Every structure is written in C-alpha cells, then in structure tokens.
Amino acid sequence: MMQQKWLLAALLALAGLGVFAIYSSSSADFGWSLALRQVIWCVLGIAVASVMMRVRIKTLSAFAPLLYAAAILMLIVILAIGRGPHGTRRWFDLGLFRFQPSEVAKIAVILMLSRYLSDRGAIGDSLKSVLGVFAIAAIPAALILNEPDLGTAVVVGFLTFPLLYAAGLDSLLMLLLLSPLIALICAWEVVAWVVFVALLVTIVVFGRFKTSLIALVFGVNFLVYSLAPRLWNGLAPYQQARVLAFLNPDNYRFGAGFQIIQSKIAIGSGGFAGKGLLQGTQKALGLVPAQHTDFIFSLVGEELGFVGGAGVLLLLLFVVYRIYRIAGTVRSRFAMYFCFGFASLILIQTFINVGMTLGITPVTGLPLPFVSYGGSQMIVFWGGMGIVLGSSASRKEY
Amino acid sequence: MATIRDILPVVSTRVPVIIAAGLIGILAAALFRLQVVEYSRYRRLAENNYVVQASIKAPRGEIIDRNGFVIAGSRQSFSICAVPRSLLANDEEIRVLAGILEVDEDLIRSRLEHTALSYRPTAIIRDADFATLSLIEELYVDLPDVMVVSEPVRSYPRGPHFNHMIGYVGEVTQDEIASESGDYHPGDFIGKAGVERYYEEYLRGVDGMRYVQFSAGQGTRPMEVTYLPADNPRPGMRLVLNADDGLQLLAHSLLKNRRGCILALDVRTGGVLAMASGPTFDPNLFATGISISDWSDILGNEDKPLINRAIQSRYPPGSVYKLVTVGAALERGLVTRRTRFKPCTGSYRFGNRDFGCWKKTGHGTVDLVGAIEVSCDVYLYQLAERLGLDNFSASSNEWLLGERTGIDLPGEIAGLIPSTEYFDRVYGKRKWTRGVMLNLAIGQGELLITPLELLCFISGLANWGTYYEPRCAKRVEHDGRTHHFEGEAVELTMSRSTIGILREAMRNVVQGDHGTGRSARQPVIEVAGKTGSSQNPHGDDHASFICFAPYDDPEIALFVLLENAGHGGAVAAPVAGEMLSYYFGEGILQEVAVIR
Incomplete structure (x- = not known):
C-alpha cells in the first residue's frame, strides 16, 4: 500500500472532508450520530479494502462470474421483496443500515466485463464481442432501472464505453455505438436531428464499415427517433419533472427545480473562500434537500467556497488519474480492465453528481464517491480501491 | 497468459486522462462561474432567500x-x-x-x-x-x-x-x-x-x-x-x-378495570369481535405527547396496564385445558366416550402424594363426557396416567397450542408446553416424577398459555376442525379501492368423532343439569363451554370461561379471564353470559336506542 501513499492520502482527505460535511449538514437534526456512522463506514471500508488488496488477481478473475451472478440475484430479490417509500425497491433494510444492491452491482459489472474482455484478444471491430459487453451491462442495468434508479442504471450502462476503449475498439466504431444516445437528445429538434444524421453519414463514409453494421446503426438510430415520445412517456412523472426542471429550472422553481436553484444559490453565495466551517446560511435554512447524501457538494461549495470545491474536484481527478496510471502499468489484463473501469466509474459518478449540484446535469440519486453519506457506497468504493491497490502491488504478475 | 499481453498493444492511458481532466475542468469552470464571476448575484439571492x-x-x-x-x-x-x-x-x-x-x-x-x-x-x-x-x-x-x-x-x-x-x-x-x-x-x-x-x-x-x-x-x-x-x-x-363497538364497550365495562381480559372471535372468519384487557388507560393521553407524570403513573402501576393480556400474558389455563388432554387420549384410542375409571372420592393417590379434586366430596363414577361436564380432576388424573407426558405435549404442539397465532398485532407472545426435554433441562434427568403429568392434565403446573391461543383452539372445535388466523382489521379503504385482510385457514388434525365428543361435553357444561358453566345459559340458543379455575402463586384462583355459540351453527367464540377472582363457573361464566346475550340480540335494541 505504501507505494501508493499519495493516492491513499487523497482518499483519506476526501473521506475526512465528507465526514466533516456530513456533520455540518446533519448536526442540527441528528447531532453527531450520522457523522459518527460515516466514520464507522469509512473504517469498515478501509478494512474491506485491506482484505481485497490481498486477494490474488487470478482468484478475483475466477470468481468474477459468481459475483456477477450473485449481484443479479440480489437485484432480482430486491425487486421481489423490497419495500421502500412510494413503492421504490432500492435497498434491503438491515436494521443498522440500508444495503443497496445496485452499488455492489457496479463493481460486479466491472469485474465481469474485465473477465469477459481478458478472456479475449484485441476486440478490433468484432461486433460479437461488443454485443457481449453490452449484454453483460444491460441485464443489471435493466433491473436497476426497475427499482427505479435511472441514474445508477445509466452509470452501469456507460461503464461499457471506457472498457471497450481499453479493449482497443476502433474509435469511429465507438462513435457509431454511442450515436443512439446522441440521437435520443437530438430527436426533439428537427435542426439538431438533421445535423446529427449528416454527421452520422460523414462518419460512415470515412469509416469503411461493413454494410450490415451500417444498416444496423441507421436502423437503431431511426428507431430511437420514432420511439422517442414513447420512451419519454415511459418515464415516471418525477423523472420527467427532473429532466424538464434541469432544462429550465426557473419554470419549476418550487417543484423539481427547487433543489437545483437552491443548490446553485448555496454554492454561488459561498464565493471564493466560503462562508466558513459550520457557517452555511442556506444549509441552516434547510433549503437544499439531501445535503448529507447526494447534494453534499453544495455544502462544501457553500462553506468552503471555490477553494474547497475545486480542492475536492482536484483530489478526485488525482485519484482517477492515479488509477488510470496503474491500469497502464499492470501486466495482468484482468487487472488492467478492472482499474480502467473503476477509474471511469469514479469519474462518471463525480461528473454527474457534482454536475447536478451546479445545474449542468439532471438530478439523480447518485452519491459523490468517498464523500457522500452512505454505508453501501463507502464499502463498495473502498473495496474497489482495495482491488486497485492489490493490482498495483502485484503489477508484475500476469 | 503472458503471450496474449505481449501481442496486444499496451493500452494508452493518455486519452482517458485527457477526458477525465476535461470533465473535471468543465465542473471546475462551472464552479468558478457560480462562485467567483456571479458571486454577488448569488449572495444577494441568498440574503433574500427567506422562503x-x-x-x-x-x-x-x-x-x-x-x-x-x-x-x-x-x-x-x-x-x-x-x-x-x-x-x-x-x-x-x-x-x-x-x-x-x-x-x-x-x-x-x-x-x-x-x-x-x-x-x-x-x-x-x-x-x-x-x-x-x-x-x-x-x-x-x-x-x-x-x-x-x-x-x-x-x-x-x-x-x-x-x-x-x-x-x-x-x-x-x-x-x-x-x-x-x-x-x-x-x-x-x-x-x-x-x-x-x-x-x-x-x-x-x-x-x-x-x-x-x-x-x-x-x-x-x-x-x-x-x-x-x-x-x-x-x-x-x-x-x-372486525370489532363491534357495542360488544367492545360491554366487554370493557364488564371487566370494571380489573386484571383480566375478555376476547371474542368470529369463528367463521377469525375476525376479532372484541378484545378488552384490564386495567386500561386512555390512549388520548398520548395524542399530543404524554406528560411525564401520566407516563410514570402508567409505568408505575403494579397491574401493568400497558400489557395486552389477551396476547401478551401467559396463564395456567386450568380446567379449560382438560379438553386438550381428553382430546389427545381420544385421538390415540386410549379411551372412549364411555370409559370409566375408579370413582372420584375427592382425591387421588399417586406415588406417595394425594392429588385433590376441586370437589372435596368427590364426584363418584362418571364417564368421559360426564367428567368434562362436572370438571372432575380425579378422572383426568387417571386418564393422564394412560396418556403420558410425551403424548400430551405432542398433541398440544400439533394443535398449535404454545405457538403464536399470527394475529395482526405487534408483541404477541407464545405459551409454554412442557415436555420431557423441558423437565430434563430444568430439573435434570430423572430428577422429576411422572406426577407432573397429573398437574398438566388439569391445566396446572408448568403449563402456560395465552388466552388467544386457547380461543383459537376452541374456534377450531366449534368449526369442526378449521379455524382462521385472528384478524383485528377487516380491510383498508383508499381512493375508492379496498384491500381485505383475511386470516389463513388452519386445520386441526383431529378426527371428526373426537371433535364431536368434545363439543357434546362442552354443551353439557352449560346446558347439562350438573354442568359447571350453567350461568352462561341463554334463553333460545344453546351454548357450549368450559369453566376453569387456575391456581397461581398470586392469590385467589384465576377464573376463566371459554365457550362458543350457537352450538349447532357456531358464530362466536368467547374467552373470559379474571385474575384472582375465584371460580370460573361462578365468576367468569356469568360475564360470558352477558356478552352472549348482547351479541344474540337482547342488547342490540338498547344500543340503537342509545345512539338515537
């Protein structure tokens, strides 16, 4: 572990900041109790990490399918028996804390994808392998979507792209694969749609792909365009409201836009140096909901200002950077894929979470890695770090 | 494995690191814009933000x-x-x-x-x-x-x-x-x-x-x-x-805040018609946060008013349990309805100890049905010798006595059916005598049952072998939709002939000339019941009476238990009689008059 002491220091700094921010946001209602619990989760997480470090990469690779199957089973069980507020089924109530299977599923998907890709050679433009990768992510993503937890499902889906990149997938082909997602955004404006189709045609002309693939990509994109209204209607009313509020928060000032506006005011009024520890006025008014969990960054921004906010972002960037570097140096392909996927997970989740507090991504229930309150996410992210550190320590092993 | 890696290009981490820096850069720029460039605007918004x-x-x-x-x-x-x-x-x-x-x-x-x-x-x-x-x-x-x-x-x-x-x-x-x-x-x-x-x-x-x-x-x-x-x-x-306000109010007033409980079930559905436990207190005290003095009054009360005695207290059931003992012997063919034992002389010698009958002058010779009617202890002692402890506890367990009924209330506890293992554990192997069985046979000794468990068993007898998990709630209604709560049917594994004999004996307890429960009789309908007077370490006997009615087509099963109140037949049975007469019509007119 000592070889990565700066990485470790960055993680501990993030966790420490998290505990402090949780205390600041929850002490009015709960005193020390939530902050203390977070300390316990953090200690437990580090314990899990030090165990995971010692597990051999080959063992992990061998058990990956089993872990993946177990994660899917848990997701099915939670859908069958889960009982949360308003009919949601996101966690098991274990008395002491609420265990979220979808957090474990993220790691399980990365492990399974690592195993799947490391069993194969360079992926090149093998469509079969690409479909395999999508299928591995799609099953848990679909189950999580039903909880419903759109944010986590999207994250699990997005994990496939960095791993496909790491497997050497042709970058133009990657653009083609991403095109249906862009199509979903462009499908609402005729001008955007025309530009999108023109770009697609350009890519296809320069890419020299098989005819069957071209036909498939165009088919899927046009299907997305025609089904877009149906997909929109398939969202729950609160999900629609969040998207609309994201696009135009001022029209939803006291509904779904309330969180976005209040979060922006809290952060903006923090200024360059912040209002000082425990001095947040917006926090004290109870204006920003979920401020110890998903909206924790707005508290950091308000009380510690740009200095603190940018500091948290730099720490997370440093963590992501170090893990990508480890991915570049390990000899085991399985470990390489895992590090690559895990760094990308932290990156994607940071972007969506911090982005929503700043009003540049839609509101979803995703925690900020290593910082937000929550036992499941702390243990899962620290556990993943254990695997990364273990890979780094045994980087000469195949 | 080594070769695969060697032939593959080493993955470049430059692109993902650039993307990561770009994404974090977008966030940092947005943060900078909010906190530095637009700071004064947001500070003003925060100051006026009093909603x-x-x-x-x-x-x-x-x-x-x-x-x-x-x-x-x-x-x-x-x-x-x-x-x-x-x-x-x-x-x-x-x-x-x-x-x-x-x-x-x-x-x-x-x-x-x-x-x-x-x-x-x-x-x-x-x-x-x-x-x-x-x-x-x-x-x-x-x-x-x-x-x-x-x-x-x-x-x-x-x-x-x-x-x-x-x-x-x-x-x-x-x-x-x-x-x-x-x-x-x-x-x-x-x-x-x-x-x-x-x-x-x-x-x-x-x-x-x-x-x-x-x-x-x-x-x-x-x-x-x-x-x-x-x-x-x-x-x-x-x-x-499922409860009826009038019946519940009557049960409450019959208890007169004494220690005890009155419990009524609809045998056809398992619906709880009334459940009163004494002493009680006014739940309105809690509605706006209870005061410390009221709370310590309730906690300090030696009679423990917080306990729901119908489901959270265990009692020695007394003679009411004779129905179970006799049922167990009948099921095994050890006795028939005509079996007679040595006559009752008021006590029975077992080993070097005398076990008394509640009637000191003795009952003479009675058959099985007669023994239940007059509640003869000596008959049961002799039957118990034939039955044995293992058969007794096996049958009790089979009929789900000593187990939670699954009623829709929190905190229900289970009774205790002693077995050979139980006595071995408590007293040590062979440190106890078969005499314990004589006490158990008449519902005394280590045996403890909750009132609800016992009443479920009696509902099963009333209904020819089937009872329903008791339910306080009938349904919930919301936005014009309803959801019904129905207790699951439970089958007593008991032959129809045994049930018939026990039912007949219960009818004689109330309707017979020598029955101990005659004071629960009703003018038109026939009632079947069993009295109990259980000895306990706290003073006078607990008086109990369990019954169902009408005998031919049962609707209601009823259990009355009054702690340290005396004999079941004299104290509890008349209370049950008042409940029944309200249920079967006499009281309903009065209640309607009161409402108007």
Missing part, C-alpha cells in the same frame, strides 16, 4: 368499527412552534414566551435542543388552548420567531375501551427515525402499539409541503406564503375493524 419549505402534516387514517363508528380519528389542534435557531439566540423572546406559556424557560430550550441549529419550525407546545393562542396573537411583535401552526392530532373519541387493540401514537424517537423504512422527521407521530403500530404504513399519510416566508426583520413573523401553491398532504387510509 422555507415546511411540511403540512397529513392526518392519520381513520379507524372505524364494523358498523362505521369512528374509533380513532383526527382533530385539528394548534401547536405553538418556533424557529429554533433564531429563538435560541434571543433570550428576551424566550422569557416572554415562557411567561405566556407559564412554563420554565429551560423547558423551552430543552424542547429545541435537538434542532438547535435548524430554521425549520419546531413545536414547543401542542394542542394549545384558546387563551394561550390569543396571548400569542396579541404579543406577536415581541415574538418574531414564534408561529401558530394548525396540525391534525390523533383522537380516540370513544375513550379507553378500545385501548389495547388499537394502541396509541407517539412522537417518533431518534432510534425509530434511524431504523424505520420510510422517512420520519423529528416531531412526526408514529404508531407505538396495537393496530396503530401494526398498520402504520397504511394509516400514515403522506405529508404535504408549504412555503413559509421567514424574515429577520423586527415586528414581522414567519408567515405562510400564499402566492405559491402548497403541495397538499394525502391522508392515511381508512381502516375498518
């Missing part, structure tokens, strides 16, 4: 009896709330408020202790009276951080007689906030016992949201913002009980 979200409490769902009488409802009450953070910073204001409320200043401070840093209005006094409210209104200039909030409060308009079945509500504790699934906030109310607790998720509504303008200026108070639409609360679901 606070406050919840509107949803009224709990009504609980009504089978006829529609409201057993638990809601009434509007006024709470005096304060904004903790600003009030605690203003000692003068606390002094004024303490003067109006006639309480100690420290009491106000302690009320706000847990939410001291919050701006969310917190209740200081609930259910304030009109005079206090008027004073608050008059002095509002001196009380800028105090507001009056109208909140629904649980009320039990029919008073204490439904207490143990319905339970009560109370303020949610910190532990409950942490452990309950579903979001609770400090100051919310939650079901603490009985139906209120068991059906919490149905009864609890969904709180709404309103917007309160909060101002730090002098002479203005936090007030509701009317130009923003409030998000209305949704009330909890209405829950319909």
Whole structure:
C-alpha cells in the first residue's frame, strides 16, 4: 500500500472532508450520530479494502462470474421483496443500515466485463464481442432501472464505453455505438436531428464499415427517433419533472427545480473562500434537500467556497488519474480492465453528481464517491480501491 | 497468459486522462462561474432567500368499527412552534414566551435542543388552548420567531375501551427515525402499539409541503406564503375493524378495570369481535405527547396496564385445558366416550402424594363426557396416567397450542408446553416424577398459555376442525379501492368423532343439569363451554370461561379471564353470559336506542 501513499492520502482527505460535511449538514437534526456512522463506514471500508488488496488477481478473475451472478440475484430479490417509500425497491433494510444492491452491482459489472474482455484478444471491430459487453451491462442495468434508479442504471450502462476503449475498439466504431444516445437528445429538434444524421453519414463514409453494421446503426438510430415520445412517456412523472426542471429550472422553481436553484444559490453565495466551517446560511435554512447524501457538494461549495470545491474536484481527478496510471502499468489484463473501469466509474459518478449540484446535469440519486453519506457506497468504493491497490502491488504478475 | 499481453498493444492511458481532466475542468469552470464571476448575484439571492419549505402534516387514517363508528380519528389542534435557531439566540423572546406559556424557560430550550441549529419550525407546545393562542396573537411583535401552526392530532373519541387493540401514537424517537423504512422527521407521530403500530404504513399519510416566508426583520413573523401553491398532504387510509363497538364497550365495562381480559372471535372468519384487557388507560393521553407524570403513573402501576393480556400474558389455563388432554387420549384410542375409571372420592393417590379434586366430596363414577361436564380432576388424573407426558405435549404442539397465532398485532407472545426435554433441562434427568403429568392434565403446573391461543383452539372445535388466523382489521379503504385482510385457514388434525365428543361435553357444561358453566345459559340458543379455575402463586384462583355459540351453527367464540377472582363457573361464566346475550340480540335494541 505504501507505494501508493499519495493516492491513499487523497482518499483519506476526501473521506475526512465528507465526514466533516456530513456533520455540518446533519448536526442540527441528528447531532453527531450520522457523522459518527460515516466514520464507522469509512473504517469498515478501509478494512474491506485491506482484505481485497490481498486477494490474488487470478482468484478475483475466477470468481468474477459468481459475483456477477450473485449481484443479479440480489437485484432480482430486491425487486421481489423490497419495500421502500412510494413503492421504490432500492435497498434491503438491515436494521443498522440500508444495503443497496445496485452499488455492489457496479463493481460486479466491472469485474465481469474485465473477465469477459481478458478472456479475449484485441476486440478490433468484432461486433460479437461488443454485443457481449453490452449484454453483460444491460441485464443489471435493466433491473436497476426497475427499482427505479435511472441514474445508477445509466452509470452501469456507460461503464461499457471506457472498457471497450481499453479493449482497443476502433474509435469511429465507438462513435457509431454511442450515436443512439446522441440521437435520443437530438430527436426533439428537427435542426439538431438533421445535423446529427449528416454527421452520422460523414462518419460512415470515412469509416469503411461493413454494410450490415451500417444498416444496423441507421436502423437503431431511426428507431430511437420514432420511439422517442414513447420512451419519454415511459418515464415516471418525477423523472420527467427532473429532466424538464434541469432544462429550465426557473419554470419549476418550487417543484423539481427547487433543489437545483437552491443548490446553485448555496454554492454561488459561498464565493471564493466560503462562508466558513459550520457557517452555511442556506444549509441552516434547510433549503437544499439531501445535503448529507447526494447534494453534499453544495455544502462544501457553500462553506468552503471555490477553494474547497475545486480542492475536492482536484483530489478526485488525482485519484482517477492515479488509477488510470496503474491500469497502464499492470501486466495482468484482468487487472488492467478492472482499474480502467473503476477509474471511469469514479469519474462518471463525480461528473454527474457534482454536475447536478451546479445545474449542468439532471438530478439523480447518485452519491459523490468517498464523500457522500452512505454505508453501501463507502464499502463498495473502498473495496474497489482495495482491488486497485492489490493490482498495483502485484503489477508484475500476469 | 503472458503471450496474449505481449501481442496486444499496451493500452494508452493518455486519452482517458485527457477526458477525465476535461470533465473535471468543465465542473471546475462551472464552479468558478457560480462562485467567483456571479458571486454577488448569488449572495444577494441568498440574503433574500427567506422562503422555507415546511411540511403540512397529513392526518392519520381513520379507524372505524364494523358498523362505521369512528374509533380513532383526527382533530385539528394548534401547536405553538418556533424557529429554533433564531429563538435560541434571543433570550428576551424566550422569557416572554415562557411567561405566556407559564412554563420554565429551560423547558423551552430543552424542547429545541435537538434542532438547535435548524430554521425549520419546531413545536414547543401542542394542542394549545384558546387563551394561550390569543396571548400569542396579541404579543406577536415581541415574538418574531414564534408561529401558530394548525396540525391534525390523533383522537380516540370513544375513550379507553378500545385501548389495547388499537394502541396509541407517539412522537417518533431518534432510534425509530434511524431504523424505520420510510422517512420520519423529528416531531412526526408514529404508531407505538396495537393496530396503530401494526398498520402504520397504511394509516400514515403522506405529508404535504408549504412555503413559509421567514424574515429577520423586527415586528414581522414567519408567515405562510400564499402566492405559491402548497403541495397538499394525502391522508392515511381508512381502516375498518372486525370489532363491534357495542360488544367492545360491554366487554370493557364488564371487566370494571380489573386484571383480566375478555376476547371474542368470529369463528367463521377469525375476525376479532372484541378484545378488552384490564386495567386500561386512555390512549388520548398520548395524542399530543404524554406528560411525564401520566407516563410514570402508567409505568408505575403494579397491574401493568400497558400489557395486552389477551396476547401478551401467559396463564395456567386450568380446567379449560382438560379438553386438550381428553382430546389427545381420544385421538390415540386410549379411551372412549364411555370409559370409566375408579370413582372420584375427592382425591387421588399417586406415588406417595394425594392429588385433590376441586370437589372435596368427590364426584363418584362418571364417564368421559360426564367428567368434562362436572370438571372432575380425579378422572383426568387417571386418564393422564394412560396418556403420558410425551403424548400430551405432542398433541398440544400439533394443535398449535404454545405457538403464536399470527394475529395482526405487534408483541404477541407464545405459551409454554412442557415436555420431557423441558423437565430434563430444568430439573435434570430423572430428577422429576411422572406426577407432573397429573398437574398438566388439569391445566396446572408448568403449563402456560395465552388466552388467544386457547380461543383459537376452541374456534377450531366449534368449526369442526378449521379455524382462521385472528384478524383485528377487516380491510383498508383508499381512493375508492379496498384491500381485505383475511386470516389463513388452519386445520386441526383431529378426527371428526373426537371433535364431536368434545363439543357434546362442552354443551353439557352449560346446558347439562350438573354442568359447571350453567350461568352462561341463554334463553333460545344453546351454548357450549368450559369453566376453569387456575391456581397461581398470586392469590385467589384465576377464573376463566371459554365457550362458543350457537352450538349447532357456531358464530362466536368467547374467552373470559379474571385474575384472582375465584371460580370460573361462578365468576367468569356469568360475564360470558352477558356478552352472549348482547351479541344474540337482547342488547342490540338498547344500543340503537342509545345512539338515537
């Protein structure tokens, strides 16, 4: 572990900041109790990490399918028996804390994808392998979507792209694969749609792909365009409201836009140096909901200002950077894929979470890695770090 | 493995690192824009940002009896709330408020202790009276951080007689906030016992949201913002009980707050018609937060009024249990309905000990049905010798005695059926004699049963082998939809002939010339029952009487237990008789007259 002491220091700094921010946001209602619990989760997480470090990469690779199957089973069980507020089924109530299977599923998907890709050679433009990768992510993503937890499902889906990149997938082909997602955004404006189709045609002309693939990509994109209204209607009313509020928060000032506006005011009024520890006025008014969990960054921004906010972002960037570097140096392909996927997970989740507090991504229930309150996410992210550190320590092993 | 890696290009980490830096850069730029470039705008917005979200409490769902009488409802009450953070910073204001409320200043401070840093209005006094409210209104200039909030409060308009079945509500504790699934906030109310607790998720509504303008200026108070639409609360679901208010009230008044319980089941559905436990207390005491003196009165009461004796107390069942002993012997073919033993002379010699019959002069020679009718102990002692402990406990277990019935109430406990293993464990192997079996056979000794377990067994006899898991709630209704709660059917593995003999014996207990339960007789219908008088270490015998009626086509099963009250036939059976006569018609006319 000592070889990565700066990485470790960055993680501990993030966790420490998290505990402090949780205390600041929850002490009015709960005193020390939530902050203390977070300390316990953090200690437990580090314990899990030090165990995971010692597990051999080959063992992990061998058990990956089993872990993946177990994660899917848990997701099915939670859908069958889960009982949360308003009919949601996101966690098991274990008395002491609420265990979220979808957090474990993220790691399980990365492990399974690592195993799947490391069993194969360079992926090149093998469509079969690409479909395999999508299928591995799609099953848990679909189950999580039903909880419903759109944010986590999207994250699990997005994990496939960095791993496909790491497997050497042709970058133009990657653009083609991403095109249906862009199509979903462009499908609402005729001008955007025309530009999108023109770009697609350009890519296809320069890419020299098989005819069957071209036909498939165009088919899927046009299907997305025609089904877009149906997909929109398939969202729950609160999900629609969040998207609309994201696009135009001022029209939803006291509904779904309330969180976005209040979060922006809290952060903006923090200024360059912040209002000082425990001095947040917006926090004290109870204006920003979920401020110890998903909206924790707005508290950091308000009380510690740009200095603190940018500091948290730099720490997370440093963590992501170090893990990508480890991915570049390990000899085991399985470990390489895992590090690559895990760094990308932290990156994607940071972007969506911090982005929503700043009003540049839609509101979803995703925690900020290593910082937000929550036992499941702390243990899962620290556990993943254990695997990364273990890979780094045994980087000469195949 | 090594070769695969060698032939593959080493993956470049340059591109992902650039993408990561780019994404974090986007966030940092957005952060910079908000906090540095647009700082003054957001600071101004923050200063004027006095609109606070406050919840509107949803009224709990009504609980009504089978006829529609409201057993638990809601009434509007006024709470005096304060904004903790600003009030605690203003000692003068606390002094004024303490003067109006006639309480100690420290009491106000302690009320706000847990939410001291919050701006969310917190209740200081609930259910304030009109005079206090008027004073608050008059002095509002001196009380800028105090507001009056109208909140629904649980009320039990029919008073204490439904207490143990319905339970009560109370303020949610910190532990409950942490452990309950579903979001609770400090100051919310939650079901603490009985139906209120068991059906919490149905009864609890969904709180709404309103917007309160909060101002730090002098002479203005936090007030509701009317130009923003409030998000209305949704009330909890209405829950319909199986119980009958009139029968419950009668049970309550027959108990006269003595220690004991009266329990009535509909044998055809398992519906709980009445469940009274004494002594009781008024659940309205809890509705706005119970006072410390009331609470210590209840806790300090030696008779333990918090216990629901129908499901949370275990008693030696006494002679009522003879039905089980006899049933076990009949099922094994060890006796028939005509079996006679040595005549009863008032006591029975076993080993070197005399076991007495309750009738000191003896019953003479009786057959099996006759032995139940007159409740002869000596007959049962001899039958017990034939049956043996293992058969006795096996049959008890098979008929689910000593097990929770699964009623829809929290905190139900199970009885205790001693077995050979039990005695070996408690006294050591061979450190006990077969004499224990003689006591068990007449429902004494180590045997302990809850009233509900026993009544379920009797319902099974009444219904020729089938009873239903007891249910207090019949259904919930919400937005025109209803959901029914039905107890599952339970089969007693007992032959029809055995059931027939036990039923006939029970009928003779009430209808027979020598029966011990004659005082429960009814004018038209036939009643079948069994009396019990159980010895216990606390004084006089517990008097009990269990029965069902009508004999031919049973509707109701009834259990009356009065602690330390004397003989079952003399004390409990007449009480059961009054319950039956109300149920079968005599009382209904009176009740209708009262309602009009």
